[in-house]
Amino acid sequence: MxxxxxxxxxxxxxxxxxxxxxxxxxxxxxxxxKDFRSRSGVYQLAPEYILSLDYFYRNPREFYQFAFENLYHPDAVxxxxxxxxxxxxxxxxxxxxxxxxxxxxxxxxxxxxxxxxxGTIKTATCLHCGKSYSTEEMENRLETIDEFYICYHCDTSDKRERFIKPDVVLFGDxxxxxxxxxxxxxxxxxxxxxxxxxxxxxxxxxxxxxxxxxxxxxxxxxxxxxxxxxxxxxxxxxxxxxxxxxxxxxxxxxxxx
CATH class of the missing domain: 3.40.50.1220 (TPP-binding domain)
Structure with missing residues (x-):
């Protein structure tokens, strides 16, 4: 130096x-x-489009599984x-x-x-009513509820309006x-x-x-x-x-x- x-x-x-x-x-x-764009970064594991709003809407379960494995690090100091x-x-x-x-x-x-x-990976929010969920709660929902990414605190005819989205800014977001x-x-x-x-x-x-x-x-x-x-x-x-x-x-x- x-x-x-x-x-x-x-x-x-x-x-x-x-x-x-x-x-x-x-x-x-x-x-x-892990960072994103280096030789050992997140984008070497999966295409960048996985972190897009469009992918989240089309594949919410797969999106969450990827996020839990690669973006959520609760034990990091x-x-x-x-x-x-x-x-x-x-x-x-x-x-x-x-x-x-x-x-x-x-x-x-x-x-x-x-x-x-x-944004932050620590919380997620219902896109309709604004109810907040901790990421730990979303992990538990994934293991116990089939459509874990849908908020049941509110109600609409279109389930997509009640998707619970992580509070991170995605591509297209x-x-x-x-x-x-x-x-x-x-x-x-x-x-x-x-x-x-x-x-x-x-x-x-x-x-x-x-x-x-x-x-x-x-x-x-x-x-x-x-x-x-x-x-x-x-x-x-x-x-x-x-x-x-x-x-x-x-x-x-x-x-x-």
Whole structure:
């Protein structure tokens, strides 16, 4: 790891008082959770379309079985990267974490200001009445009820209207933050940030990938990610292609906070 680059990033973080962090699957791989697009990722096990709204409607049982096996990790624990972000938030450095991850590890680590842009795998909701179910409850329903994915708390003539959908944003889907108000809130956070820190995402999936471009002119962008991103060669951008845990540990030690 280049010493000069580390020193520069340490200085940028030290002087910052309002860091917005964007995280992707790469921060959770160090907790044993598979990413999506690497050679050992989830998409090597099954086609991407399985995580689509259309597939969910056509094959709800198969969708849930895939999700339970590949997306739900109740025993996963936060790694050192998550814990350092919690420390930086507590110290007043990090103002918000905007994550693509659905695993809830940022909250498990103790972070308070977390936006789960792609939702959460911890709960599911009836598309008709809005009744919420825990994922543990959905696992139990799968084992005991034939049409476990249909809500019986309400009633309609069309069962599909009562499908219980995991609270994750699928392809062809929209989520809580996919609204004018949601986008405006996020873009405001980035606009007032004095540093944007990207961890473990290739920044290739829209609209999440567009967020760094909304930072103010001259505001530094620090990217810690094993692979390349579309922003790597931009001005005021500092790229470290190393382990997130290892890099954040080194930065935290040099910060001395």
């Amino acid at each position: 280049e010493n000069k680059l580390i020193e520069t990033c340490t200085s940028l973080i030290k002087n910052a008082k309002n860091i917005v962090v964007l995280t992707g699957a790469g921060i959770s791989t160090e907790s044993g959770i 936060p790694n050192v990267g998550h814990k350092i972000l919690e420390k930086w938030e507590k110290d007043g450095k990090v103002s918000h974490i905007i994550t693509q991850n659905i695993d809830g590890l940022h909250q498990k680590a103790g972070n308070k200001n977390v936006i789960e842009f792609h 929209t989520g809580k933050w996919f609204t004018v108000e949601g986008f405006d809130a996020i873009l405001h956070m980035i606009d007032v940030a004095d540093c944007v820190l990207v961890l473990g995402t290739s920044l290739k999936v829209t609209p999440f990938s567009t967020f760094p471009q909304y930072r103010r002119k001259g505001i530094p962008l620090i990217i810690i990610n094993i692979g390349e991103t579309p922003y790597d060669t931009e001005r005021n951008t500092y790229v470290i292609q190393e382990s997130i845990g290892k890099t954040l540990t080194l930065l935290d030690q040099k910060l001395g906070i």
